[in-house]
Amino acid sequence: MIGLGCDHGGYALKEELKRHLEEAGIACMDFGCDSQESVDYPVYAEKVARAVASGECSEGILICGTGIGMCIAANKIPGVRAALCHDCFSAQATKEHNNANILTMGARVIGPGLALKIADTFLKTPFSQDERHIRRIAMIDGLEGKE
Numbered sequence: 811m812i813g814l815g816c817d818h819g820g821y822a823l824k825e826e827l828k829r830h831l832e833e834a835g836i837a838c839m840d841f842g843c844d845s846q847e848s849v850d851y852p853v854y855a856e857k858v859a860r861a862v863a864s865g866e867c868s869e870g871i872l873i874c875g876t877g878i879g880m881c882i883a884a885n886k887i888p889g890v891r892a893a894l895c896h897d898c899f900s901a902q903a904t905k906e907h908n909n910a911n912i913l914t915m916g917a918r919v920i921g922p923g924l925a926l927k928i929a930d931t932f933l934k935t936p937f938s939q940d941e942r943h944i945r946r947i948a949m950i951d952g953l954e955g956k957e
């Protein structure tokens with residue numbers, strides 16, 4: 811189950827992405843928002859991030875104007891590794907190396923064609939399971955709550 815979320819800046823792209831994923835047979839849970847009316851992106855980042863952290867969703871995709879605010883907010887939730895990607899190389903690498911569980915994108919930065927390819931790449935790429943990457947992710951987890 812893929813959790814989707816957006817703010818007003820990402821609404822149109824989130825709708826297009828939802829159609830694209832559902833056409834491909836990928837089940838999605840849409841956490842809003844539901845229009846282009848101005849909303850606060852941290853609200854939607856938290857909804858998707860908590861769904862991913864709890865296991866309700868295996869992965870999430872968050873879209874705002876730049877993808878930056880969504881990424882910053884989602885990464886505040888323990889267990890979330892959100893990555894801002896605007897190219898397919900980064901989307902593949904962040905799964906293989908960081909085991910990222912949320913992809914964020916900026917609808918004002920890239921067009922829908924590239925965004926859908928990035929999402930496909932992110933979702934189809936598995937974590938490498940390499941010892942060095944497991945070790946480094948454990949080190950990131952160890953930073954939580956550290957002064």
Ligand code: RB5
Pocket residue numbers: 817819820851874875876877878879880
């Ligand atoms: C909303 O105007 C904009 O700030 C938001 O979509 C996002 O880009 C924040 O990082």
